[in-house]
Amino acid sequence: MNIAQQLPDALTTPLDKIDVSDARLYEQDAWRPYFERLRKEDPVHYQADSQFGPFWSVTRFEDIVAVDSNHEVFSSEPTIVIGDLTDDLPVEMFIAMDPPKHDVQRRAVQPVVAPRNLADMEKLIRSRVIDILDNLPVGETFDWAERVSINLTTQMLATLFDFPFEQRHKLTYWSDMAADSPEISGGQADPEERMNALHDCLQTFTQLWHERAGKEGGFDLISLLQRDPNTADLVERPMEFLGNIILLIVGGNDTTRNSASGGVLALNQNPAEYEKLRANPALIPGMVSEIIRWQTPLAHMRRTATRDVEFKGKQIRKGDKVVMWYLSGNHDDTAIENANDFIIDRANPRHHVSFGFGVHRCMGNRLAEMQLRILWEEIMQRFSFVEVMAEPKRVRSNFVRGYKTLPVRLHAL
Amino acid sequence: MPTITVIEFNGQDHTIEVQSGRTLMENVLESGVPGIDADCGGACACGTCHCFVAEDWQAIAGEADPMEESMLGMRPDRTETSRLSCQIQVSDAMDGMVVRLPEYQM
Numbered sequence: 183m184n185i186a187q188q189l190p191d192a193l194t195t196p197l198d199k200i201d202v203s204d205a206r207l208y209e210q211d212a213w214r215p216y217f218e219r220l221r222k223e224d225p226v227h228y229q230a231d232s233q234f235g236p237f238w239s240v241t242r243f244e245d246i247v248a249v250d251s252n253h254e255v256f257s258s259e260p261t262i263v264i265g266d267l268t269d270d271l272p273v274e275m276f277i278a279m280d281p282p283k284h285d286v287q288r289r290a291v292q293p294v295v296a297p298r299n300l301a302d303m304e305k306l307i308r309s310r311v312i313d314i315l316d317n318l319p320v321g322e323t324f325d326w327a328e329r330v331s332i333n334l335t336t337q338m339l340a341t342l343f344d345f346p347f348e349q350r351h352k353l354t355y356w357s358d359m360a361a362d363s364p365e366i367s368g369g370q371a372d373p374e375e376r377m378n379a380l381h382d383c384l385q386t387f388t389q390l391w392h393e394r395a396g397k398e399g400g401f402d403l404i405s406l407l408q409r410d411p412n413t414a415d416l417v418e419r420p421m422e423f424l425g426n427i428i429l430l431i432v433g434g435n436d437t438t439r440n441s442a443s444g445g446v447l448a449l450n451q452n453p454a455e456y457e458k459l460r461a462n463p464a465l466i467p468g469m470v471s472e473i474i475r476w477q478t479p480l481a482h483m484r485r486t487a488t489r490d491v492e493f494k495g496k497q498i499r500k501g502d503k504v505v506m507w508y509l510s511g512n513h514d515d516t517a518i519e520n521a522n523d524f525i526i527d528r529a530n531p532r533h534h535v536s537f538g539f540g541v542h543r544c545m546g547n548r549l550a551e552m553q554l555r556i557l558w559e560e561i562m563q564r565f566s567f568v569e570v571m572a573e574p575k576r577v578r579s580n581f582v583r584g585y586k587t588l589p590v591r592l593h594a595l
Numbered sequence: 596m597p598t599i600t601v602i603e604f605n606g607q608d609h610t611i612e613v614q615s616g617r618t619l620m621e622n623v624l625e626s627g628v629p630g631i632d633a634d635c636g637g638a639c640a641c642g643t644c645h646c647f648v649a650e651d652w653q654a655i656a657g658e659a660d661p662m663e664e665s666m667l668g669m670r671p672d673r674t675e676t677s678r679l680s681c682q683i684q685v686s687d688a689m690d691g692m693v694v695r696l697p698e699y700q701m
Protein backbone atom coordinates (compact mmCIF):
# COMPACT_ATOMS: atom_id res chain seq x y z
CA MET A 183 0.00 0.00 0.00
CA ASN A 184 1.45 3.41 -0.92
CA ILE A 185 0.86 6.67 0.94
CA ALA A 186 -1.89 7.85 -1.42
CA GLN A 187 -4.00 4.85 -0.49
CA GLN A 188 -3.86 5.46 3.23
CA LEU A 189 -6.88 6.84 5.02
CA PRO A 190 -6.70 10.56 5.86
CA ASP A 191 -6.19 11.49 9.50
CA ALA A 192 -9.60 11.87 11.11
CA LEU A 193 -8.71 14.77 13.39
CA THR A 194 -6.54 17.01 11.17
CA THR A 195 -8.02 16.53 7.72
CA PRO A 196 -10.09 19.53 6.55
CA LEU A 197 -13.79 18.82 7.04
CA ASP A 198 -14.52 18.94 3.33
CA LYS A 199 -12.04 16.11 2.77
CA ILE A 200 -13.71 13.72 5.19
CA ASP A 201 -15.34 11.19 2.92
CA VAL A 202 -17.33 8.67 4.91
CA SER A 203 -18.41 6.88 1.72
CA ASP A 204 -14.89 5.40 1.53
CA ALA A 205 -15.61 1.69 2.04
CA ARG A 206 -12.16 1.14 3.55
CA LEU A 207 -13.31 2.94 6.69
CA TYR A 208 -15.56 0.00 7.39
CA GLU A 209 -13.25 -2.71 6.12
CA GLN A 210 -10.57 -1.39 8.49
CA ASP A 211 -13.04 -0.61 11.28
CA ALA A 212 -11.66 2.93 11.31
CA TRP A 213 -14.92 4.90 11.03
CA ARG A 214 -15.39 6.01 14.64
CA PRO A 215 -13.31 9.23 14.83
CA TYR A 216 -14.55 10.45 11.44
CA PHE A 217 -18.19 10.32 12.47
CA GLU A 218 -17.40 11.67 15.91
CA ARG A 219 -15.88 14.70 14.28
CA LEU A 220 -18.78 15.20 11.87
CA ARG A 221 -21.36 14.88 14.67
CA LYS A 222 -19.49 17.49 16.65
CA GLU A 223 -18.35 19.97 13.99
CA ASP A 224 -20.59 19.54 10.98
CA PRO A 225 -23.50 17.18 11.69
CA VAL A 226 -25.12 17.77 8.30
CA HIS A 227 -22.07 17.55 6.11
CA TYR A 228 -21.65 18.14 2.40
CA GLN A 229 -19.19 15.96 0.55
CA ALA A 230 -18.66 17.61 -2.81
CA ASP A 231 -16.41 14.99 -4.24
CA SER A 232 -16.53 11.24 -3.79
CA GLN A 233 -16.44 8.04 -5.78
CA PHE A 234 -20.24 8.26 -5.76
CA GLY A 235 -20.52 11.93 -6.62
CA PRO A 236 -21.59 14.67 -4.20
CA PHE A 237 -23.75 13.79 -1.19
CA TRP A 238 -24.93 15.05 2.19
CA SER A 239 -24.19 13.10 5.36
CA VAL A 240 -26.68 13.24 8.24
CA THR A 241 -24.90 11.96 11.32
CA ARG A 242 -26.91 12.81 14.46
CA PHE A 243 -29.64 10.56 15.84
CA GLU A 244 -32.44 13.10 15.90
CA ASP A 245 -31.63 14.45 12.45
CA ILE A 246 -31.70 10.92 11.08
CA VAL A 247 -35.16 10.40 12.59
CA ALA A 248 -36.30 13.67 11.01
CA VAL A 249 -35.06 12.76 7.53
CA ASP A 250 -36.27 9.17 7.75
CA SER A 251 -39.77 10.31 8.77
CA ASN A 252 -40.15 12.85 5.99
CA HIS A 253 -40.67 10.80 2.86
CA GLU A 254 -42.23 13.71 1.01
CA VAL A 255 -39.07 15.77 1.02
CA PHE A 256 -36.58 12.92 1.30
CA SER A 257 -37.56 10.35 -1.28
CA SER A 258 -36.42 6.72 -1.38
CA GLU A 259 -36.50 6.81 -5.16
CA PRO A 260 -34.59 5.95 -7.25
CA THR A 261 -32.38 4.02 -4.81
CA ILE A 262 -31.47 3.83 -1.14
CA VAL A 263 -27.69 3.42 -1.27
CA ILE A 264 -25.10 6.07 -2.06
CA GLY A 265 -24.18 4.65 -5.41
CA ASP A 266 -26.60 5.03 -8.27
CA LEU A 267 -28.16 2.12 -10.07
CA THR A 268 -26.27 0.81 -13.04
CA ASP A 269 -28.40 0.82 -16.16
CA ASP A 270 -27.89 -2.77 -17.19
CA LEU A 271 -30.19 -4.16 -14.48
CA PRO A 272 -32.76 -1.57 -13.45
CA VAL A 273 -34.33 -3.51 -10.58
CA GLU A 274 -37.23 -2.00 -8.64
CA MET A 275 -37.94 -2.75 -5.00
CA PHE A 276 -40.35 -1.33 -2.46
CA ILE A 277 -37.59 -0.17 -0.16
CA ALA A 278 -36.76 2.22 -3.02
CA MET A 279 -40.33 3.36 -3.66
CA ASP A 280 -42.35 6.11 -2.03
CA PRO A 281 -45.94 5.89 -0.85
CA PRO A 282 -48.45 4.96 -2.14
CA LYS A 283 -46.80 2.26 -4.29
CA HIS A 284 -44.44 1.33 -1.46
CA ASP A 285 -47.30 0.81 0.97
CA VAL A 286 -49.19 -1.51 -1.36
CA GLN A 287 -46.24 -3.81 -1.98
CA ARG A 288 -45.05 -3.81 1.59
CA ARG A 289 -48.46 -4.67 2.97
CA ALA A 290 -48.49 -7.78 0.81
CA VAL A 291 -45.43 -9.30 2.49
CA GLN A 292 -45.56 -7.77 5.95
CA PRO A 293 -47.89 -10.40 7.50
CA VAL A 294 -45.30 -13.14 7.07
CA VAL A 295 -43.03 -11.48 9.62
CA ALA A 296 -45.71 -10.28 12.03
CA PRO A 297 -45.07 -11.54 15.57
CA ARG A 298 -48.23 -13.66 15.49
CA ASN A 299 -46.70 -15.84 12.78
CA LEU A 300 -43.27 -15.74 14.31
CA ALA A 301 -44.56 -17.56 17.35
CA ASP A 302 -45.39 -20.51 15.07
CA MET A 303 -41.94 -20.32 13.54
CA GLU A 304 -40.05 -20.20 16.83
CA LYS A 305 -39.97 -23.98 17.32
CA LEU A 306 -38.57 -24.58 13.84
CA ILE A 307 -35.95 -21.88 14.23
CA ARG A 308 -34.91 -23.26 17.61
CA SER A 309 -34.53 -26.78 16.26
CA ARG A 310 -32.34 -25.48 13.45
CA VAL A 311 -30.24 -23.43 15.85
CA ILE A 312 -29.79 -26.47 18.10
CA ASP A 313 -28.78 -28.60 15.14
CA ILE A 314 -26.18 -26.06 14.05
CA LEU A 315 -24.71 -25.58 17.54
CA ASP A 316 -24.62 -29.29 18.36
CA ASN A 317 -22.52 -29.95 15.29
CA LEU A 318 -19.81 -27.43 16.14
CA PRO A 319 -16.40 -28.63 17.31
CA VAL A 320 -15.44 -27.78 20.89
CA GLY A 321 -11.84 -26.79 21.57
CA GLU A 322 -10.69 -26.13 18.03
CA THR A 323 -10.64 -22.96 15.97
CA PHE A 324 -13.28 -22.57 13.27
CA ASP A 325 -15.06 -19.77 11.40
CA TRP A 326 -18.16 -18.63 13.28
CA ALA A 327 -19.26 -16.41 10.38
CA GLU A 328 -19.52 -19.36 8.05
CA ARG A 329 -20.61 -22.19 10.30
CA VAL A 330 -23.10 -20.35 12.47
CA SER A 331 -24.04 -16.90 11.16
CA ILE A 332 -24.33 -17.68 7.46
CA ASN A 333 -25.67 -21.17 8.05
CA LEU A 334 -28.41 -19.98 10.39
CA THR A 335 -29.65 -17.06 8.30
CA THR A 336 -29.50 -19.07 5.08
CA GLN A 337 -31.68 -21.76 6.62
CA MET A 338 -34.07 -19.08 7.80
CA LEU A 339 -34.32 -17.56 4.34
CA ALA A 340 -34.99 -20.95 2.79
CA THR A 341 -37.81 -21.34 5.30
CA LEU A 342 -39.32 -17.94 4.58
CA PHE A 343 -39.34 -18.54 0.82
CA ASP A 344 -40.01 -22.27 1.08
CA PHE A 345 -36.93 -22.48 -1.14
CA PRO A 346 -35.46 -25.92 -2.02
CA PHE A 347 -33.48 -26.60 1.15
CA GLU A 348 -30.54 -28.36 -0.50
CA GLN A 349 -30.00 -25.33 -2.78
CA ARG A 350 -30.26 -22.78 -0.02
CA HIS A 351 -26.61 -21.66 -0.30
CA LYS A 352 -27.62 -19.93 -3.55
CA LEU A 353 -29.67 -17.44 -1.54
CA THR A 354 -26.63 -16.29 0.38
CA TYR A 355 -24.57 -16.08 -2.78
CA TRP A 356 -27.18 -13.95 -4.56
CA SER A 357 -27.50 -11.73 -1.53
CA ASP A 358 -23.74 -11.14 -1.46
CA MET A 359 -23.65 -10.43 -5.17
CA ALA A 360 -26.60 -8.04 -5.02
CA ALA A 361 -25.22 -5.84 -2.26
CA ASP A 362 -21.54 -5.93 -3.07
CA SER A 363 -21.08 -4.00 -6.31
CA PRO A 364 -18.32 -1.38 -6.47
CA GLU A 365 -20.59 1.28 -7.99
CA ILE A 366 -23.32 0.80 -5.44
CA SER A 367 -21.51 0.43 -2.15
CA GLY A 368 -17.79 0.35 -2.82
CA GLY A 369 -17.83 -3.43 -2.75
CA GLN A 370 -15.75 -5.86 -4.73
CA ALA A 371 -18.07 -8.08 -6.78
CA ASP A 372 -17.05 -8.69 -10.38
CA PRO A 373 -19.69 -7.01 -12.57
CA GLU A 374 -20.10 -9.93 -14.93
CA GLU A 375 -20.33 -12.48 -12.14
CA ARG A 376 -22.83 -10.26 -10.39
CA MET A 377 -24.98 -9.95 -13.47
CA ASN A 378 -24.96 -13.70 -14.05
CA ALA A 379 -25.86 -14.33 -10.43
CA LEU A 380 -28.80 -11.96 -10.50
CA HIS A 381 -30.11 -13.42 -13.74
CA ASP A 382 -29.84 -16.87 -12.22
CA CYS A 383 -31.72 -15.58 -9.18
CA LEU A 384 -34.50 -14.19 -11.34
CA GLN A 385 -34.76 -17.37 -13.37
CA THR A 386 -34.85 -19.62 -10.32
CA PHE A 387 -37.50 -17.58 -8.55
CA THR A 388 -39.58 -17.24 -11.71
CA GLN A 389 -39.61 -21.02 -12.00
CA LEU A 390 -40.44 -21.37 -8.32
CA TRP A 391 -43.28 -18.88 -8.73
CA HIS A 392 -44.83 -20.85 -11.61
CA GLU A 393 -44.45 -24.16 -9.78
CA ARG A 394 -46.22 -22.71 -6.80
CA ALA A 395 -48.97 -20.88 -8.68
CA GLY A 396 -52.42 -22.21 -7.96
CA LYS A 397 -51.37 -24.17 -4.86
CA GLU A 398 -53.28 -23.10 -1.81
CA GLY A 399 -52.45 -22.37 1.77
CA GLY A 400 -48.71 -21.72 1.57
CA PHE A 401 -47.46 -19.14 4.03
CA ASP A 402 -44.12 -18.47 2.43
CA LEU A 403 -43.28 -15.10 0.89
CA ILE A 404 -43.93 -16.22 -2.68
CA SER A 405 -47.38 -17.61 -1.87
CA LEU A 406 -48.21 -14.39 -0.03
CA LEU A 407 -47.23 -12.27 -3.02
CA GLN A 408 -49.33 -14.50 -5.27
CA ARG A 409 -52.38 -14.24 -3.04
CA ASP A 410 -52.37 -10.47 -2.73
CA PRO A 411 -54.27 -8.88 -5.65
CA ASN A 412 -51.73 -6.05 -5.83
CA THR A 413 -48.77 -8.33 -6.38
CA ALA A 414 -50.43 -11.41 -7.91
CA ASP A 415 -48.92 -10.57 -11.31
CA LEU A 416 -45.53 -9.44 -10.00
CA VAL A 417 -43.76 -12.16 -11.99
CA GLU A 418 -44.89 -10.41 -15.19
CA ARG A 419 -42.72 -7.44 -14.19
CA PRO A 420 -39.31 -9.09 -13.96
CA MET A 421 -37.29 -6.11 -12.70
CA GLU A 422 -39.80 -5.41 -9.96
CA PHE A 423 -40.05 -9.10 -9.12
CA LEU A 424 -36.27 -9.46 -8.96
CA GLY A 425 -35.93 -6.25 -6.99
CA ASN A 426 -38.32 -7.35 -4.31
CA ILE A 427 -36.82 -10.83 -4.08
CA ILE A 428 -33.37 -9.29 -3.65
CA LEU A 429 -34.73 -6.92 -1.06
CA LEU A 430 -36.16 -9.77 0.99
CA ILE A 431 -32.99 -11.83 0.61
CA VAL A 432 -30.58 -9.04 1.52
CA GLY A 433 -32.89 -7.76 4.23
CA GLY A 434 -33.16 -11.17 5.84
CA ASN A 435 -29.61 -12.25 5.29
CA ASP A 436 -26.77 -9.78 5.70
CA THR A 437 -28.35 -8.05 8.62
CA THR A 438 -29.05 -10.91 11.00
CA ARG A 439 -25.96 -12.76 9.81
CA ASN A 440 -23.64 -9.97 10.78
CA SER A 441 -25.38 -9.31 14.06
CA ALA A 442 -24.93 -13.02 14.85
CA SER A 443 -21.18 -12.54 14.42
CA GLY A 444 -21.10 -9.05 15.88
CA GLY A 445 -22.56 -10.20 19.17
CA VAL A 446 -19.74 -12.68 19.69
CA LEU A 447 -17.17 -10.01 18.93
CA ALA A 448 -18.81 -7.43 21.18
CA LEU A 449 -18.92 -9.81 24.14
CA ASN A 450 -15.27 -10.72 23.63
CA GLN A 451 -14.28 -7.06 23.56
CA ASN A 452 -16.32 -6.44 26.71
CA PRO A 453 -15.59 -9.31 29.10
CA ALA A 454 -17.50 -7.70 31.97
CA GLU A 455 -20.66 -7.76 29.84
CA TYR A 456 -20.06 -11.43 29.03
CA GLU A 457 -19.85 -12.03 32.79
CA LYS A 458 -23.18 -10.27 33.27
CA LEU A 459 -24.71 -12.51 30.64
CA ARG A 460 -23.36 -15.70 32.24
CA ALA A 461 -24.72 -14.60 35.59
CA ASN A 462 -28.11 -13.69 34.19
CA PRO A 463 -29.25 -15.13 30.83
CA ALA A 464 -32.55 -13.28 31.30
CA LEU A 465 -30.66 -10.28 29.93
CA ILE A 466 -30.67 -11.85 26.46
CA PRO A 467 -33.64 -9.95 24.93
CA GLY A 468 -32.18 -6.56 25.89
CA MET A 469 -28.72 -7.70 24.83
CA VAL A 470 -30.07 -8.60 21.39
CA SER A 471 -31.23 -5.01 20.87
CA GLU A 472 -27.87 -3.76 22.09
CA ILE A 473 -26.06 -6.06 19.66
CA ILE A 474 -28.18 -4.75 16.79
CA ARG A 475 -27.33 -1.19 17.80
CA TRP A 476 -23.64 -1.91 18.34
CA GLN A 477 -23.29 -3.74 15.06
CA THR A 478 -25.57 -1.50 12.95
CA PRO A 479 -25.54 -4.09 10.15
CA LEU A 480 -26.56 -1.52 7.55
CA ALA A 481 -24.35 1.53 7.90
CA HIS A 482 -26.53 3.91 5.93
CA MET A 483 -29.69 4.55 3.96
CA ARG A 484 -29.86 7.19 1.27
CA ARG A 485 -32.64 9.56 0.35
CA THR A 486 -32.93 12.05 -2.52
CA ALA A 487 -34.33 15.55 -1.96
CA THR A 488 -37.55 16.15 -3.92
CA ARG A 489 -37.23 19.93 -3.59
CA ASP A 490 -34.92 22.62 -2.26
CA VAL A 491 -35.07 22.52 1.51
CA GLU A 492 -33.24 24.10 4.42
CA PHE A 493 -32.25 21.46 6.93
CA LYS A 494 -30.37 22.29 10.12
CA GLY A 495 -29.07 25.50 8.56
CA LYS A 496 -27.87 23.83 5.38
CA GLN A 497 -29.35 24.48 1.98
CA ILE A 498 -30.12 21.11 0.39
CA ARG A 499 -31.02 21.31 -3.30
CA LYS A 500 -33.58 19.33 -5.20
CA GLY A 501 -31.97 16.12 -6.45
CA ASP A 502 -29.19 16.07 -3.84
CA LYS A 503 -28.32 12.74 -2.25
CA VAL A 504 -28.94 12.76 1.49
CA VAL A 505 -27.29 9.89 3.34
CA MET A 506 -28.44 8.96 6.84
CA TRP A 507 -25.55 7.30 8.63
CA TYR A 508 -27.28 4.90 10.99
CA LEU A 509 -23.88 3.80 12.20
CA SER A 510 -23.20 7.33 13.37
CA GLY A 511 -26.67 7.91 14.84
CA ASN A 512 -26.24 4.78 16.94
CA HIS A 513 -23.07 6.23 18.41
CA ASP A 514 -24.51 9.68 19.12
CA ASP A 515 -23.93 10.44 22.79
CA THR A 516 -26.58 13.13 22.81
CA ALA A 517 -29.28 10.54 22.09
CA ILE A 518 -27.86 7.40 23.68
CA GLU A 519 -26.02 7.43 26.97
CA ASN A 520 -22.46 6.12 26.70
CA ALA A 521 -23.16 5.34 23.09
CA ASN A 522 -19.68 4.03 22.41
CA ASP A 523 -19.99 1.36 25.09
CA PHE A 524 -21.55 -2.05 24.68
CA ILE A 525 -23.90 -2.44 27.65
CA ILE A 526 -26.19 -5.47 27.64
CA ASP A 527 -28.56 -4.23 30.35
CA ARG A 528 -29.38 -0.76 29.06
CA ALA A 529 -32.56 0.82 30.38
CA ASN A 530 -33.97 1.48 26.91
CA PRO A 531 -32.11 -0.79 24.51
CA ARG A 532 -34.63 -0.58 21.67
CA HIS A 533 -33.95 3.12 21.26
CA HIS A 534 -31.56 2.73 18.32
CA VAL A 535 -31.66 3.58 14.66
CA SER A 536 -30.53 0.27 13.10
CA PHE A 537 -34.05 -0.51 11.88
CA GLY A 538 -34.57 2.96 10.50
CA PHE A 539 -37.68 5.05 11.14
CA GLY A 540 -40.71 6.14 9.18
CA VAL A 541 -42.59 4.13 6.58
CA HIS A 542 -39.47 2.20 5.56
CA ARG A 543 -38.70 0.97 9.06
CA CYS A 544 -37.35 -2.58 8.95
CA MET A 545 -40.20 -4.98 8.33
CA GLY A 546 -38.40 -8.03 9.73
CA ASN A 547 -37.19 -6.46 12.95
CA ARG A 548 -39.06 -8.88 15.23
CA LEU A 549 -37.90 -11.87 13.24
CA ALA A 550 -34.32 -10.67 13.47
CA GLU A 551 -34.61 -10.20 17.22
CA MET A 552 -36.20 -13.60 17.65
CA GLN A 553 -33.47 -15.37 15.69
CA LEU A 554 -30.74 -13.70 17.71
CA ARG A 555 -32.54 -14.31 21.00
CA ILE A 556 -32.90 -18.02 20.27
CA LEU A 557 -29.28 -18.21 19.13
CA TRP A 558 -28.03 -16.75 22.40
CA GLU A 559 -30.41 -18.78 24.55
CA GLU A 560 -29.06 -21.96 23.00
CA ILE A 561 -25.42 -20.81 23.06
CA MET A 562 -25.68 -20.20 26.80
CA GLN A 563 -27.11 -23.70 27.30
CA ARG A 564 -23.99 -25.21 25.74
CA PHE A 565 -20.90 -23.06 25.93
CA SER A 566 -19.28 -21.11 28.71
CA PHE A 567 -17.28 -19.03 26.23
CA VAL A 568 -17.27 -18.42 22.50
CA GLU A 569 -13.71 -17.15 22.33
CA VAL A 570 -12.61 -14.96 19.43
CA MET A 571 -9.18 -16.25 18.33
CA ALA A 572 -8.14 -13.55 15.86
CA GLU A 573 -9.32 -10.28 14.38
CA PRO A 574 -12.26 -10.80 12.06
CA LYS A 575 -11.99 -9.98 8.36
CA ARG A 576 -14.49 -7.25 7.59
CA VAL A 577 -16.42 -6.60 4.41
CA ARG A 578 -15.33 -3.68 2.22
CA SER A 579 -18.62 -1.82 1.87
CA ASN A 580 -20.11 1.45 3.05
CA PHE A 581 -23.51 -0.21 3.23
CA VAL A 582 -23.30 -3.70 4.72
CA ARG A 583 -21.26 -3.77 7.92
CA GLY A 584 -20.23 -7.34 7.91
CA TYR A 585 -17.68 -10.01 8.61
CA LYS A 586 -16.10 -12.31 6.10
CA THR A 587 -14.57 -14.45 8.83
CA LEU A 588 -14.63 -14.59 12.61
CA PRO A 589 -12.31 -17.28 13.97
CA VAL A 590 -13.51 -18.63 17.32
CA ARG A 591 -13.01 -21.50 19.73
CA LEU A 592 -15.75 -22.92 21.88
CA HIS A 593 -15.41 -23.76 25.55
CA ALA A 594 -17.89 -26.29 26.90
CA LEU A 595 -19.96 -25.48 29.99
CA MET B 596 -55.64 13.31 38.48
CA PRO B 597 -57.55 11.71 35.58
CA THR B 598 -57.49 7.97 35.15
CA ILE B 599 -57.43 5.86 32.00
CA THR B 600 -58.17 2.15 31.73
CA VAL B 601 -55.57 0.24 29.73
CA ILE B 602 -56.48 -3.30 28.68
CA GLU B 603 -53.70 -5.67 27.72
CA PHE B 604 -54.24 -8.04 24.80
CA ASN B 605 -54.76 -10.92 27.26
CA GLY B 606 -57.69 -9.06 28.79
CA GLN B 607 -55.91 -7.90 31.93
CA ASP B 608 -57.10 -4.37 32.67
CA HIS B 609 -55.34 -1.62 34.59
CA THR B 610 -56.75 1.69 35.69
CA ILE B 611 -53.83 4.10 35.74
CA GLU B 612 -53.50 7.66 36.92
CA VAL B 613 -52.33 9.89 34.09
CA GLN B 614 -50.80 13.33 33.81
CA SER B 615 -52.53 15.75 31.50
CA GLY B 616 -50.24 17.42 29.00
CA ARG B 617 -48.06 14.37 28.55
CA THR B 618 -48.63 11.75 25.88
CA LEU B 619 -50.59 8.59 26.45
CA MET B 620 -47.47 6.64 25.47
CA GLU B 621 -45.41 8.26 28.23
CA ASN B 622 -48.16 7.73 30.77
CA VAL B 623 -48.56 4.03 29.94
CA LEU B 624 -44.80 3.44 29.97
CA GLU B 625 -44.51 5.08 33.36
CA SER B 626 -47.36 3.01 34.75
CA GLY B 627 -45.44 -0.17 34.03
CA VAL B 628 -48.30 -1.74 32.07
CA PRO B 629 -46.58 -3.89 29.40
CA GLY B 630 -47.42 -3.75 25.70
CA ILE B 631 -46.03 -0.41 24.51
CA ASP B 632 -42.47 -0.31 23.13
CA ALA B 633 -42.09 3.24 21.77
CA ASP B 634 -38.74 2.55 20.14
CA CYS B 635 -38.43 6.00 18.57
CA GLY B 636 -39.20 7.76 21.83
CA GLY B 637 -42.31 9.57 20.65
CA ALA B 638 -41.41 10.92 17.20
CA CYS B 639 -44.27 9.23 15.34
CA ALA B 640 -41.59 7.34 13.47
CA CYS B 641 -41.67 3.65 14.49
CA GLY B 642 -45.26 2.56 15.09
CA THR B 643 -44.44 0.55 18.23
CA CYS B 644 -46.80 2.39 20.57
CA HIS B 645 -49.90 1.29 18.68
CA CYS B 646 -53.15 1.11 20.64
CA PHE B 647 -56.92 0.98 20.07
CA VAL B 648 -59.04 3.76 21.54
CA ALA B 649 -62.51 2.62 22.63
CA GLU B 650 -65.12 3.86 20.16
CA ASP B 651 -66.88 6.19 22.61
CA TRP B 652 -63.61 7.96 23.23
CA GLN B 653 -62.38 8.38 19.67
CA ALA B 654 -63.77 11.89 19.26
CA ILE B 655 -62.02 13.06 22.41
CA ALA B 656 -58.73 11.32 21.60
CA GLY B 657 -58.74 12.98 18.18
CA GLU B 658 -57.80 11.90 14.69
CA ALA B 659 -54.50 10.72 13.34
CA ASP B 660 -52.67 13.25 11.17
CA PRO B 661 -51.23 12.17 7.78
CA MET B 662 -47.85 11.22 9.25
CA GLU B 663 -49.45 9.03 11.91
CA GLU B 664 -51.73 7.59 9.23
CA SER B 665 -48.73 6.52 7.19
CA MET B 666 -47.19 4.73 10.17
CA LEU B 667 -50.47 3.07 11.13
CA GLY B 668 -50.90 1.95 7.54
CA MET B 669 -48.03 -0.49 7.92
CA ARG B 670 -49.62 -2.36 10.81
CA PRO B 671 -51.19 -5.67 9.78
CA ASP B 672 -53.54 -5.42 12.79
CA ARG B 673 -54.66 -1.86 12.09
CA THR B 674 -58.36 -1.08 12.70
CA GLU B 675 -60.67 1.93 12.59
CA THR B 676 -59.79 2.68 16.20
CA SER B 677 -56.00 2.45 15.81
CA ARG B 678 -53.86 5.28 17.11
CA LEU B 679 -50.24 5.79 18.03
CA SER B 680 -50.26 6.54 21.73
CA CYS B 681 -47.31 8.96 21.37
CA GLN B 682 -49.59 11.19 19.30
CA ILE B 683 -52.35 11.44 21.93
CA GLN B 684 -51.85 14.30 24.36
CA VAL B 685 -53.69 13.36 27.52
CA SER B 686 -56.17 15.96 28.77
CA ASP B 687 -58.57 16.11 31.71
CA ALA B 688 -61.37 15.40 29.25
CA MET B 689 -59.94 11.89 28.84
CA ASP B 690 -60.73 10.99 32.44
CA GLY B 691 -62.23 7.50 32.24
CA MET B 692 -61.02 6.74 28.69
CA VAL B 693 -60.54 3.09 27.73
CA VAL B 694 -57.63 1.96 25.56
CA ARG B 695 -56.80 -1.55 24.39
CA LEU B 696 -53.28 -2.72 23.58
CA PRO B 697 -52.51 -4.88 20.54
CA GLU B 698 -51.27 -8.45 20.46
CA TYR B 699 -47.82 -7.27 19.38
CA GLN B 700 -45.84 -4.19 18.42
CA MET B 701 -43.70 -4.14 15.27
